[in-house]
Amino acid sequence: MIVLEGITKRYNGTTVLKDVSIAFGDEGVTALIGPNGAGKSTLFGVVGRLIRADTGTVVVDGMNVETAASSDLARTLAVLRQDNHIAARLTVHDLVEFGRFPHSKGRLTLVDRDHINRAIHYLDLEPFRDRFLDELSGGQRQRAFIAMVLAQDTKYVLLDEPLNNLDLRHMTEIMKLLRRMSDELGKRIIVVLHDINFAATYSDRIVAMRDGEIVADASAHEIMREEVLEAVYDTKVDVHTIDGKPVALYYR
Amino acid sequence: MLTKTMNSDATEAPETTGWRSSVPTLWAKPGIRLLLLGFVVLGLIAVYFFTDVPGSLAFALKIRSLTVLAMIVVATAVGVSTVVFHTITQNRILTPSIMGFDAFYVLISTIIVFFFGATSFLRADPLTLWIVQVVVMVAFSVFLFTWLFGGKRRSIHLMLLVGIVLGTFFRSLTEWMQRMLDPLDFQVLSDAMFASLTRPNEMLLALTGVLVVLACLAVVPLLRTLDVLTLGEPTAVGLGVNHKRVVMALFMIVSVMIAASTALVGPILFFGLIVANLAYSYAGTFRHVWTLPTAILIGAICLLGGQLVLEQVFALGGSLSMTIEFAGGLFFLYLVLRKGAR
Numbered sequence: 191m192i193v194l195e196g197i198t199k200r201y202n203g204t205t206v207l208k209d210v211s212i213a214f215g216d217e218g219v220t221a222l223i224g225p226n227g228a229g230k231s232t233l234f235g236v237v238g239r240l241i242r243a244d245t246g247t248v249v250v251d252g253m254n255v256e257t258a259a260s261s262d263l264a265r266t267l268a269v270l271r272q273d274n275h276i277a278a279r280l281t282v283h284d285l286v287e288f289g290r291f292p293h294s295k296g297r298l299t300l301v302d303r304d305h306i307n308r309a310i311h312y313l314d315l316e317p318f319r320d321r322f323l324d325e326l327s328g329g330q331r332q333r334a335f336i337a338m339v340l341a342q343d344t345k346y347v348l349l350d351e352p353l354n355n356l357d358l359r360h361m362t363e364i365m366k367l368l369r370r371m372s373d374e375l376g377k378r379i380i381v382v383l384h385d386i387n388f389a390a391t392y393s394d395r396i397v398a399m400r401d402g403e404i405v406a407d408a409s410a411h412e413i414m415r416e417e418v419l420e421a422v423y424d425t426k427v428d429v430h431t432i433d434g435k436p437v438a439l440y441y442r
Numbered sequence: 443m444l445t446k447t448m449n450s451d452a453t454e455a456p457e458t459t460g461w462r463s464s465v466p467t468l469w470a471k472p473g474i475r476l477l478l479l480g481f482v483v484l485g486l487i488a489v490y491f492f493t494d495v496p497g498s499l500a501f502a503l504k505i506r507s508l509t510v511l512a513m514i515v516v517a518t519a520v521g522v523s524t525v526v527f528h529t530i531t532q533n534r535i536l537t538p539s540i541m542g543f544d545a546f547y548v549l550i551s552t553i554i555v556f557f558f559g560a561t562s563f564l565r566a567d568p569l570t571l572w573i574v575q576v577v578v579m580v581a582f583s584v585f586l587f588t589w590l591f592g593g594k595r596r597s598i599h600l601m602l603l604v605g606i607v608l609g610t611f612f613r614s615l616t617e618w619m620q621r622m623l624d625p626l627d628f629q630v631l632s633d634a635m636f637a638s639l640t641r642p643n644e645m646l647l648a649l650t651g652v653l654v655v656l657a658c659l660a661v662v663p664l665l666r667t668l669d670v671l672t673l674g675e676p677t678a679v680g681l682g683v684n685h686k687r688v689v690m691a692l693f694m695i696v697s698v699m700i701a702a703s704t705a706l707v708g709p710i711l712f713f714g715l716i717v718a719n720l721a722y723s724y725a726g727t728f729r730h731v732w733t734l735p736t737a738i739l740i741g742a743i744c745l746l747g748g749q750l751v752l753e754q755v756f757a758l759g760g761s762l763s764m765t766i767e768f769a770g771g772l773f774f775l776y777l778v779l780r781k782g783a784r
Contacts, residue, residue: 260682264680264682268680269676271680277533288669288681291666291681297666
C-alpha cells in the first residue's frame with residue numbers, strides 16, 4: 191500500500207497540495223485525473239521522493255519515503271516522469287539495463303539479464319534493442335521508458351501522463367499494455383491521464399483532483415457522470431452511453 | 443549470453459544478441475580503443491624523451507620525466523573533473539571553470555602581488571603558496587556548494603549562475619588591481635598566469651599527484667552511479683540514487699582535483715572541454731568506466747603533442763596554454779554550431 195497522510199505542499203505562498211490523505215494499492219490500475227495545476231504531478235513528486243512535502247507522511251509498504259533507503263524504495267516503487275530528456279546517446283538496451291540498477295548496482299547477474307530480456311520482449315522492442323533513443327518515434331521511445339520501469343521489477347508503477355504526444359494508435363497501445371501489466375504481472379499502476387475516456391475504459395479506480403485536493407475517488411462508472419466531471423474540470427461535459435460504456439464528450 | 447527465460451512466450455534474445463556478436467570488429471570494443479590511445483601516449487612520451495637531447499641523456503630524462511609526469515597529473519585532473527562535471531550538470535559544453543575556479547586562482551595571485559609585491563611572490567616558499575591556493579580554492583567551492591546546493595534550494599543551475607557571476611566579479615576585481623600595479627610587478631604576474639608545465643617543482647608535483655590519485659580512487663566506486671546520473675536527476679532518484687549526497691561528494695572530488703592542479707601549473711581548465719568531448723565521440727559509449735580513462739589519455743596526448751609541436755615547430759615561440767586555448771576556442775565554436783544545427 192502507498193499511504194499518504196496529511197500531505198501539504200506550498201510554493202511561495204501558493205498551496206499546491208492541501209492536506210491530501212489517500213491510499214493506493216488495492217486496485218490494478220488507478221487513473222489520476224484533473225485539470226492542469228490540480229497538483230497531480232506534485233503528488234507524484236512527493237511519492238517519488240523528488241519533492242519534499244511541507245507536512246504529512248508517505249508510507250510505501252511500511253517504508254517512510256523520507257527516511258527509508260532510496261535503493262529499497264526503488265525496488266518497490268518505480269516512477270516514470272513526463273519529460274525524459276537524456277543528454278547522452280543511449281540504446282534501448284542501455285536504457286532498459288538501467289532499470290536493474292536498484293537490484294544490481296550496475297553489476298548485471300543472469301537474473302538481471304533475464305529481466306531485461308523479458309521487459310524488452312514484453313514491449314515488443316526486440317527490433318529496436320540496439321537503436322539509439324533519438325532514432326525512435328515518440329511511441330517507441332515511450333515504450334522503451336516503460337520497459338525500463340518494468341525491468342525495475344517493482345510492485346508499484348507510477349506514470350505521469352504517459353500518453354503525451356502520442357497518436358491514437360499508440361495511446362491505445364500504451365493503455366492496453368498498462369492493463370496487461372496489471373492483469374498478468376500483478377503490478378499496481380497509478381497513471382496520470384488527461385483523456386477521461388481512456389481513464390474510464392482502462393482503469394479500475396479514478397481519483398480526481400482539483401486545486402490541490404481530492405474531489406472524487408470512485409470506480410469509473412461513478413466518476414463518469416456529467417455533474418462530477420463538470421465539477422472537476424469546470425467545463426461543460428456530456429456523458430453518453432455507447433455500447434454500455436460511458437463516454438464523455440467535451441469537444442463542443 | 444543468456445537464453446533461459448522464465449516466461450514461456452519470451453523466447454527472443456538470441457537473434458538480437460547474435461547480431462551483436464556477429465560484428466566482431468575490434469574497433470567496436472572500448473577496451474581496444476583505449477589500448478590504442480595508451481600506445482599513442484607511450485609513443486609520444488618516447489618521442490618527447492629522445493628528440494633533441496642537447497647534452498647528458500640522463501639529465502635530460504630527469505627533467506623531461508618531471509614534465510611528462512606533470513602533464514599526466516594535469517590531464518587526469520582536467521579530464522576526470524570535466525567529464526564528471528558534465529554528467530552532474532547534464533551539459534556537455536561547460537567546464538568547471540564556469541564556477542570561477544580559474545578566475546579565483548588569478549585573483550588570489552593578484553592579491554598576493556598587489557599587497558606584498560612581485561619579489562615576495564617570486565621568493566615565497568612554493569609549498570606555502572601552493573597550500574594557500576589549494577585551501578582557499580577548495581574552501582571557496584565548498585562554500586558555494588553547501589550554500590546553493592546543500593541547502594533547501596538545492597539547484598545546480600542556481601549554483602552555476604552564481605558561479606558565473608562570481609567569476610566575472612573576480613575577473614573585474616583582478617583587472618582593477620592589476621591596473622594599479624607597478625608595470626614590473628604586472629609583468630611578473632602575467633607571466634605566472636600562463637599555465638606552465640615544464641620544470642615543475644618536484645615536491646608540489648608529488649603532492650598534487652597524490653591528491654589527484656586519491657580523488658580518482660574516490661571516483662571509482664561511483665562509476666556506475668555516474669552512469670545513472672546521465673539519465674538526469676528525476677530518473678536517477680527513481681532508480682534509488684541518493685542524488686544530493688552523491689552530487690555533493692562528486693563536487694568535492696572535482697574541486698580538490700582542480701584546485702591542486704591549477705595551483706601546480708596555472709589556469710588550464712578550458713582545455714577540458716576539448717578533451718571531454720573528444721573522449722565522448724572516441725569512446726563511443728556513455729559509460730564512465732570508458733569515458734574517464736579515455737579523457738585522461740586524450741588529455742595527455744593533447745599536452746604532449748602540443749608541447750612537441752611548440753618545441754619542434756615554433757621553437758618555443760609561445761606558451762602551451764595559449765596554443766591549447768586557441769584550439770579549444772575553435773573547437774568550442776564548432777560544438778555550439780553543430781548543436782545548433784541539430
